[in-house]
Amino acid sequence: MTPSSEAGLHCRGVGKRYGGTHALKSVDLDLPPGSVLALVGENGAGKSTLNSIIAGVVRPDDGEMTLDGVPYHPASPSEALHQGVALIHQEIRLLPELTVAENIFLGRLPVASGRIDRARMAREAGVVLDKLGVAVDPQRKVAGLSMAVQQGIEIAKAIIRRPRYVIFDEPTASLGGAEADRILEQVRALRDAGTGIIYVSHRLDEVMKIADRVICLRDGALVAGWERGHFTQQDIINAMVGREFTFEHRAPPPRGDRVVLQLDGVTRTGVFRDISFELARGEILGFAGLIGAGRTEVVRAIAGMDRFDQGEIKVDGKPVRYTSPSGAIEAGIFMVPEDRKGQGLNLGRTAAENITLPWEKRLTRNGMITRAVVAETGLRQKQRFDIRGRLDLPVSSMSGGNQQKVLLAKWLVEDPAVFIIDEPTRGVDVGAKMAIYEIIRTLAANGIAVIVVSSELEEVLGLCHRVLVMSKGNQRGILSREDATPARVMSLAVGA
Ligand SMILES: Nc1ncnc2c1ncn2[C@@H]1O[C@H](COP(=O)(O)OP(=O)(O)OP(=O)(O)O)[C@@H](O)[C@H]1O
Numbered sequence: 001m002t003p004s005s006e007a008g009l010h011c012r013g014v015g016k017r018y019g020g021t022h023a024l025k026s027v028d029l030d031l032p033p034g035s036v037l038a039l040v041g042e043n044g045a046g047k048s049t050l051n052s053i054i055a056g057v058v059r060p061d062d063g064e065m066t067l068d069g070v071p072y073h074p075a076s077p078s079e080a081l082h083q084g085v086a087l088i089h090q091e092i093r094l095l096p097e098l099t100v101a102e103n104i105f106l107g108r109l110p111v112a113s114g115r116i117d118r119a120r121m122a123r124e125a126g127v128v129l130d131k132l133g134v135a136v137d138p139q140r141k142v143a144g145l146s147m148a149v150q151q152g153i154e155i156a157k158a159i160i161r162r163p164r165y166v167i168f169d170e171p172t173a174s175l176g177g178a179e180a181d182r183i184l185e186q187v188r189a190l191r192d193a194g195t196g197i198i199y200v201s202h203r204l205d206e207v208m209k210i211a212d213r214v215i216c217l218r219d220g221a222l223v224a225g226w227e228r229g230h231f232t233q234q235d236i237i238n239a240m241v242g243r244e245f246t247f248e249h250r251a252p253p254p255r256g257d258r259v260v261l262q263l264d265g266v267t268r269t270g271v272f273r274d275i276s277f278e279l280a281r282g283e284i285l286g287f288a289g290l291i292g293a294g295r296t297e298v299v300r301a302i303a304g305m306d307r308f309d310q311g312e313i314k315v316d317g318k319p320v321r322y323t324s325p326s327g328a329i330e331a332g333i334f335m336v337p338e339d340r341k342g343q344g345l346n347l348g349r350t351a352a353e354n355i356t357l358p359w360e361k362r363l364t365r366n367g368m369i370t371r372a373v374v375a376e377t378g379l380r381q382k383q384r385f386d387i388r389g390r391l392d393l394p395v396s397s398m399s400g401g402n403q404q405k406v407l408l409a410k411w412l413v414e415d416p417a418v419f420i421i422d423e424p425t426r427g428v429d430v431g432a433k434m435a436i437y438e439i440i441r442t443l444a445a446n447g448i449a450v451i452v453v454s455s456e457l458e459e460v461l462g463l464c465h466r467v468l469v470m471s472k473g474n475q476r477g478i479l480s481r482e483d484a485t486p487a488r489v490m491s492l493a494v495g496a
């Protein structure tokens with residue numbers, strides 16, 4: 001089959017193998033200019049592989065592609081970009097020590113009379129960031145910026161080059177509702193200006209809103225496709241999972257009455273103030289708020305990753321003082337951080353090694369951690385968390401959603417008293433999401449106190465007994481499950 005000579009991007013029979021994994025099997029794709037093609041599928045279905053091929057990151061083993069009627073075989077991302085195809089990666093890859101503007105212009109810094117034209121760079125970066133609704137000074141370093149802002153910078157970096165085709169690989173995974181809506185607006189604006197867009201998301205409500213056409217991959221093969229207006233969310237879910245599958249929230253198991261964690265006026269000057277709550281055995285407490293409200297900062301302080309300078313934390317009624325994560329772990333408080341790449345996983349090591357890493361001391365036999373113990377522990381966690389992929393390969397070779405499961409599995413080799421999860425289902429498919437919710441419910445049912453930080457309101461409301469809402473570093477209120485309607489949570493979150 002030869003790809004089309006028509007305008008647009010066309011793939012015919014594109015395939016890719018990674019060793020024994022047939023990641024992509026003879027996939028056809030047609031993307032006309034000025035349209036949005038949504039690409040859906042479970043974790044590991046092959047979405048990023050297909051995107052990487054189109055963007056010149058990876059060479060296909062089989063198949064042909066044409067771009068606006070011309071054969072298209074990009075040998076590198078810069079060649080793809082040169083031909084008008086830009087990819088916004090699933091994982092953020094900015095250089096933290098460079099400024100925002102430098103990151104955006106990397107590879108083509110504007111030069112005026114032999115010097116880098118910093119003023120122009122900052123100005124142009126500012127215009128694009130403004131358009132995207134990203135409030136950040138283009139001249140500051142990227143280090144320390146939130147995931148949401150970094151995601152915005154990645155998008156700015158791609159679109160400032162005015163590509164004719166843009167691939168968004170889960171652009172909203174680290175964003176809240178309001179920020180995600182801005183991205184969707186930007187996608188629409190690009191489309192209306194004639195750009196062809198491939199849009200990958202596990203948030204199916206976004207797909208419903210934005211897609212002109214949807215295609216679904218399963219195990220590397222194309223299994224379904226629909227035109228706008230001719231499908232429901234349930235159709236997509238069934239095609240992804242390959243069977244009838246209902247996604248629903250269930251009430252959490254009843255909570256215990258013994259308080260395990262207590263915060264009293266915990267404050268970090270300039271970041272958050274006066275955080276006070278009690279958390280009981282078996283209770284799931286949600287942290288809601290807009291990006292930047294200070295939720296992550298508070299839980300990091302509870303988990304010993306950051307300091308706080310006023311107030312008190314008690315575990316089982318006793319004041320605790322620790323200045324490191326290992327101190328918090330001693331006190332029974334474990335936390336899964338939000339950034340699986342930066343803080344959560346060592347991507348160069350295998351999944352099994354990642355899982356056993358924090359437990360090496362406890363898992364040793366005769367003072368040595370053996371390969372057998374690593375493999376055994378890895379396998380147990382793989383089964384418990386339904387991790388798909390090889391445990392003996394670098395974790396970087398796993399799909400994003402499966403990396404997320406490895407991250408959870410890593411912190412649940414032993415049961416904590418208090419378990420904190422920041423964005424537990426970022427980039428995770430519907431099936432895995434249900435599995436993760438089930439894991440969280442089971443932890444609670446076993447008496448573990450759980451804190452869930454999430455930008456997905458539905459997730460917080462569907463999972464938690466109570467919801468603590470923050471805005472601008474302040475605790476605005478704690479709502480019971482019954483009182484926590486989306487409207488009430490939102491009105492507290494915006495500080496009304
Ligand atoms: N560099 C690699 N080496 C080995 N296997 C790989 C590599 N990259 C991807 N794979 C495998 O190819 C398959 C498809 O992965 P891919 O990342 O394309 O999935 P995805 O649909 O993007 O998933 P997610 O929704 O989790 O991001 C998976 O089985 C994955 O483990």
Ligand SMILES: [Mg+2]
Pocket residue numbers: 047048049090169399400
């Ligand atoms: Mg992916």
